[in-house]
Amino acid sequence: MQQDNKKDVFAKDNGGFTLCIVGVGLISGSFALSLKDKGFAKHVIGVSKTKASEEKALDLGIIDEALPLEEAIAKSDLIYIAIPVDATVPVSINILNLIDEHHIVADAGGTKHALCKAIEMHPKRARYVATHPMWGTEFSGPEAAVHNGFSGRSCVICEKEKSDTDAVAVVENIYTTLGMNLVYMQAEAHDIHAAYISHISHITSFSLANTVLEKEKEEDAIFQLAGGGFESTVRLAKSSPATWVPIFKQNRENLLDVLNEHITQLRKFKACLEKENYDYLYELIANANKIEKVLNG
Amino acid sequence: MQQDNKKDVFAKDNGGFTLCIVGVGLISGSFALSLKDKGFAKHVIGVSKTKASEEKALDLGIIDEALPLEEAIAKSDLIYIAIPVDATVPVSINILNLIDEHHIVADAGGTKHALCKAIEMHPKRARYVATHPMWGTEFSGPEAAVHNGFSGRSCVICEKEKSDTDAVAVVENIYTTLGMNLVYMQAEAHDIHAAYISHISHITSFSLANTVLEKEKEEDAIFQLAGGGFESTVRLAKSSPATWVPIFKQNRENLLDVLNEHITQLRKFKACLEKENYDYLYELIANANKIEKVLNG
Incomplete structure (x- = not known):
């Protein structure tokens, strides 16, 4: 598509554009707050399935x-879509059907392959920028939205070459201004890396919470003893099933692959304890310590 | 044992006592810094197996x-002992052999049953207070020591009834002044709860790090994409094997019990994905969410 005059609405000196957030929750709400704070958006419209979320978001000044x-x-x-990833696919197609060529559409979903495949052949595909800002908290809903989210984290932009240059430039400028570090990937590669880095952490955390809830019948003891270590490991276990079931469903194969490996790794620890092989236990831990160097880059 | 005049050294108006830390690392170093800051200790002596740690601690003003x-x-x-828990047992007996009845000895070990059993019949047992301040970071060595550690966390005191009242009172006063919340337990119960709340979190985190290091051959992708979720779940994976192997060894049976349950819980997630049973997956996550309520007390 060609540039047209209506696109000037995204120009810096234009006094801000109108943002529509589809889904009114943690991510879209924080996005809306930040875009107002930074002067990108002059007006925010919220679209939600539930009246209660809309009212809450209005009350909180998010929309x-x-x-x-x-x-x-x-x-x-x-138009910024941040809803469960299974709903993102049909909603994105519906939105692409409705937009003009001056619109830009972007999503924030945690999986990208199913989405990118579904919109691939859409005649207005080029107005869509598929993104995954790797920021969030364990909370959800409009009341979880914060100013100054996103900053200091990575944002993946998938299949950039399938989006119009002007659309990518606007989205890149927004995320960069929010303090994000941009990373470019194909959608399939994104989903594999996301399984390793993000999705398995959630499964681990959910399982750890279930383990403790199952084994530790003295809830008072959990409350009294839970130190920083436990709290940081189970923090993600507070995350919403409405968000995560669709992500796990869409990334099922990659996740099964990583989950199998994780169970294998845990069984190594178990075997060390069973056989009292403390030299190998030491090696396993020393190997795990290498993550520090990798995380520090 | 009876009170004697030398014990007045612990009185508030006495200008501070002399603290000996056995082991010069994260916990003992932070303890020493805090006791100087709060006016408890006027002089700190360090005892270490390694000359390098002693010199580092002297340079840093910890001792x-x-x-x-x-x-x-x-x-x-x-005398405050904070060394790996396997060394704590013989070192504690050695210290008890050497002390007078005016001394107070305490340790900070993460397991308590083996220790309490080993010192149980010692004629000077009553001068020993077995404690587990549930604070730490993933770092180790004297350079990891911080001012203002311990605060806001729980500290378990085990088998209080086996220690002299005056010794317990001094130790309680110190931990309370450092901002810790005191919890009292028998040593065996402590080790069971610690397996659930602290030790399994470390195994999970070590295994998750090993999983990602094994599966994710693109280290750049880990570095670029690791968001808050991943970082908080693998934070503990940076913890030292020298500290943790002895803890896992001493708490082997409780830990195996919890580890078996954890693997069972992970296999439930795996089965849901394999069988595409997303209703049950939703239930598992909704159940895990209950940890929030428990943690909030």
């Missing part, structure tokens, strides 16, 4: 008005 | 002098 999707799109410049 | 154990004890009032 300026709530509208049905079609009306919201007609009034908006940038 | 005022380094001495061999016997000389250090002769000059000290409170």
